[in-house]
Amino acid sequence: MKVAGKQVVKSLLGQIPFTAELYWLLRQNGRPIQTRFSLKHLQAELPEIVSQAVALRQNAAPGKKVFLFATLHYWIEHAALVGMALAAQGHEVTLGYLPYAEWREPINRFDLRRQNVYARKVLEQARPLLTPVSFLGMRGVPMRLPESLMDMVRLVTTYDTQYTLQVEEIDPDSEVYRLRLERNTEAARAAYAWFRANRPDVVIVPNGTIQELGIVYRVAREMRIPVVTYEFGDQRQRIWLAQNAEVMRQETDSMWAARNGKALSEEQLERMRNLFVARQRGALWENFARAWQGTPARGGSQIRQELGLDDRPLVLLATNVLGDSLTLGRQVFSQSMAEWIARTVQYFAGLEPARAQLVVRVHPGEVLTHGLSMMDVVREVLPRLPENIRLIGPKDKVNTYDLVEVADLGLVYTTTVGMEMAMYGVPVIVAGQTHYRGRGFTYDPDSWVSYFKLLGQMLANPVAFRLTRPQVESAWEYAYRFFFEYPRPFPWHLVRLWEDYHARPLKAVLSDEGRQQYGDTFRYLLGEPIDWKSILQAGA
Incomplete structure (x- = not known):
């Protein structure tokens, strides 16, 4: 009182x-x-x-x-x-x-x-x-x-x-x-x-x-x-x-227009490799003040065994943290990130199980948030997950890069994981407006119709959509520019x-x-x- x-x-x-x-x-x-x-x-x-x-x-x-x-x-x-x-x-x-x-x-x-x-x-x-x-x-x-x-x-x-x-x-x-x-x-x-x-x-x-x-x-x-x-x-x-x-x-x-197509030197490639390895291992590196994974990488074979994944085409959907500044106003064809996730998991639930298995990796950063979890979004549309869908929570001891290693296709909204999957040669469909969209190493539908059509084509023949060597090199080049040149001293x-x-x-x-x-x-x-x-x- x-x-x-x-x-x-x-x-x-x-x-x-x-x-x-x-x-x-x-x-x-x-x-x-x-x-x-x-x-x-x-x-x-x-x-x-x-x-x-x-x-x-x-x-x-x-x-x-x-x-x-x-x-x-x-x-x-x-x-x-x-x-x-x-x-x-x-x-x-x-x-x-x-x-x-x-x-x-x-x-x-x-x-x-x-x-x-x-x-x-x-x-x-x-x-x-x-x-x-x-x-x-x-x-x-x-x-x-x-x-x-x-x-x-x-x-x-x-x-x-x-x-x-x-x-x-x-x-x-x-x-x-x-x-x-x-x-x-x-x-x-x-x-x-x-x-x-x-x-x-x-x-x-x-x-x-x-x-x-x-x-x-x-x-x-x-x-x-x-x-x-x-x-x-x-x-x-x-x-x-x-x-x-x-x-x-x-x-x-502007940065990419000035530098696109300029091959990285061996020194630049090595620096990018070292950063990539640090991100995989969840380690701090150089002047970066944050570790990107809470669980060290154990390798693709190990994660397949732990999650019960088999040889069917594996699709990795990596979410963002809801409400993050990097997701605000980033819709392209969906009303929201949650709608995109909901409709995507419904699509996979309706597939013949033999066609593909989907792993939804909820962003580890959700452990620090209080809003709607993407776990809830998935469970609302699929209270019981079908056999071909796995849901990895933010607290689960799973390294995202182990999943990248075994993925045949990536689905992302705006997360940087999409760019890194492309660096692995994994074809990636980008559903939101992110900085690396339209750079030549991702697939960028602009409507639900084109999204589901592209998804169906990729699942029918994943190998045909695997990135070419020039596309992978372009992804590495772009990643280097983004991490080391876009931020100014x-x-x-x-x-x-x-x-x-x-x-x-x-x-x-x-x-x-x-x-x-x-x-x-x-x-x-x-x-x-x-x-x-x-x-x-x-x-x-």
Whole structure:
């Protein structure tokens, strides 16, 4: 009861002007607030960062008007550091922010305003090199948005709900949807108003697909302002970049157009082999920070024996984690990934058992999720599995690459396993919009009719569809480009931001040696077109 009463009081105080600000002055006295919204590392490091940036900026020519946006405390800290690096290079940098610690939980107005005051106090230390602008309660915000922007707000809200609940079918009346719609609408109004009054040369925003990050990206695109999105994968000192596109789409068209057909050197092949072996064994490798399998490979013969697989054509269907950013909005001919899986297992259940056996490998990453499992999707349509279908759960001690070794055909939505099956020479049907679709080493139907027709042809004569040597070589080449060339060098990963910063402080990153390593990436962040031919000719 005390907690509930306290929340009521905070809700009332949140409606009264300046109460949160007075509370900050009287009670906090500059100390961090006791919430998950913590900028303590940034607060501690900013004085030294500013000192280095001021010294570096003295010899810098005037640059662009740059607007960075972030929400959630960890993205705000990262964006602030990136902004200081750009300011040190002579650019006029504004950091827009929203002081949320959570995207999925409501917060009373009083605590939100306290977090806003706290963020402003921390970020004020960066002046005059970086101008902080809170999007919370911004004045001059239009009551109504153009319908085209409202359509974008609803799309991002759908993505947010799918991402948060890890489902594909969403309820617009759910608490999560209503919360995300409210926050996304507010963010769209603030961004629209600010960009109309202060049009920047370039907008830089993390992710660009979900939450307020996706809203600011779409508002900038709607207003035809150049925008760059960025994200981080498994590799340390590497960043994914996309210009006027969502980085989570992993669009590699320009890179592949510049490099397609250029054979890998023996050194490059060996590096790719070593990475592939590490992925198979579930081991860490080089600067990759994640193991891809929880169970070491035991070999195809062993897995056949353990699962009772025989010599019938074996089809491996590898799922994605539902709600992952790499699956949002990736439909090609199905309404959802779950529908594609359901209709596929129904197809195999209706086959003569002698024609094929299907193994559904549910993504091991599901052990960390709370949403709808693909196990449930399969069991809903097939409460009793027929003899020719095996279901491998996320906790089962099975190495996916053992299954790849014995597969005659692969079925995937967007998972990278599809690309790796092609590297084995296994023909792969891709059902979703993934970065390696249409590269010449997968089969890419665009309708249910073409999907089932192709599936039937492949099952009738699997050997005829086995990939040719040039196709396998192309898959290896593409995989190398994707893993080692698509991510660009960058000093500070989001996950270990301050550990990385201490190893590579601003003055080191912007030294002559540092600019040799990271200078191009900063220019690409500012919207300079990525010249893949020059990058690759230089052997990057």
